[in-house]
Amino acid sequence: MALVPFDDRDGVIWMDGVMVPWREAKLHVLSHGLHYASGVFEGERSYSGNVFKLREHTDRLIASGRILGFEIPYSAEQIDAACQEVLAANGLEDGYVRPIAWRGSEQLSVSGQQTRIHLAIACWAWPNLFGDDRLSRMRGVRLGMAPWKRPHPETAPTASKAAGLYMIGTMSKHAVEAEGYDDALMLDWRGRVAEATGANIFFVLDGEVHTPTPDCFLDGITRRTVMSLARRHQMKVVERVIMPEEMARATEVFLAGTAAEVTPVREIAGQAYTPGAITETLLRDYEALVRMAPEEVVRQEASRAAA
Numbered sequence: 676m677a678l679v680p681f682d683d684r685d686g687v688i689w690m691d692g693v694m695v696p697w698r699e700a701k702l703h704v705l706s707h708g709l710h711y712a713s714g715v716f717e718g719e720r721s722y723s724g725n726v727f728k729l730r731e732h733t734d735r736l737i738a739s740g741r742i743l744g745f746e747i748p749y750s751a752e753q754i755d756a757a758c759q760e761v762l763a764a765n766g767l768e769d770g771y772v773r774p775i776a777w778r779g780s781e782q783l784s785v786s787g788q789q790t791r792i793h794l795a796i797a798c799w800a801w802p803n804l805f806g807d808d809r810l811s812r813m814r815g816v817r818l819g820m821a822p823w824k825r826p827h828p829e830t831a832p833t834a835s836k837a838a839g840l841y842m843i844g845t846m847s848k849h850a851v852e853a854e855g856y857d858d859a860l861m862l863d864w865r866g867r868v869a870e871a872t873g874a875n876i877f878f879v880l881d882g883e884v885h886t887p888t889p890d891c892f893l894d895g896i897t898r899r900t901v902m903s904l905a906r907r908h909q910m911k912v913v914e915r916v917i918m919p920e921e922m923a924r925a926t927e928v929f930l931a932g933t934a935a936e937v938t939p940v941r942e943i944a945g946q947a948y949t950p951g952a953i954t955e956t957l958l959r960d961y962e963a964l965v966r967m968a969p970e971e972v973v974r975q976e977a978s979r980a981a982a
């Protein structure tokens with residue numbers, strides 16, 4: 676399918692507090708964010724008109740900026756409202772929402788203290804990253820091993836959804852796409868299993884749901900949601916160090932992320948897996964949860980936590 680370029684679409688983009696016609700949402704080429712990757716972003720999904728876990732995404736966006744040393748000049752309430760407004764202005768009920776904050780063009784040197792902080796929020800229709808419908812998604816995706824590693828938290832702002840960190844993901848994804856894979860599985864600098872380029876990973880081992888401890892990569896909002904769904908089914912959920920040698924023993928593997936939702940994995944670098952009942956249960960539960968009213972999501976999760 677031919678891509679419609681992202682700078683040549685109809686609609687509006689929220690930019691620094693105003694709705695701007697899509698094609699006019701521009702920034703200067705000498706922006707600090709472009710040269711020094713001083714930018715942070717979010718990836719959110721709206722279902723039936725509600726952005727799923729909007730406040731968690733907004734809080735993470737603000738926290739990501741603070742990790743990079745800047746304060747986004749809008750409150751969480753204002754950012755939440757802007758996300759919903761831009762969806763409505765584009766007539767989207769189901770869509771992907773992309774807030775991004777970056778340092779402007781007032782100063783162009785490694786130091787960027789004099790820059791103004793900008794915020795833009797765009798949205799567009801975007802079905803699941805790996806397939807439009809459940810049947811095609813249940814076939815599963817193929818992961819190759821990334822040639823790059825997730826860095827040590829003292830060498831990169833790994834808790835931030837910082838634009839600069841995605842350079843590693845893009846290089847990794849391009850490398851495995853060249854071998855015909857759908858996505859890359861990344862190890863961390865110690866050689867432990869970390870995550871895919873835009874989603875967390877889960878393994879079913881001895882009937883239990885295991886996932887790597889997120890000590891140098893995002894503790895995804897979907898990851899935490901899926902862990903809570905699994906516990907609701909009395910599944911044992913284990914967060915721990917996972918070494919690549921253990922992956923062969925898994926009976927099911929799946930990814931979890933806002934864009935990927937719950938996506939089964941059918942191969943990791945030559946090792947085959949059959950998407951199974953645990954993955955399908957969690958995929959269905961997630962599909963149902965995201966379509967509930969936000970108050971209902973909070974209620975469900977609170978009752979689960981208390982159980």
Ligand SMILES: Cc1ncc(COP(=O)(O)O)c(C=O)c1O
Nearest residue numbers: 872873874875895896897932933
């Ligand atoms: C690198 C990376 N890891 C994990 C995730 C999953 O995070 P979330 O579930 O909060 O979308 C994402 C997506 O944002 C990501 O880009």
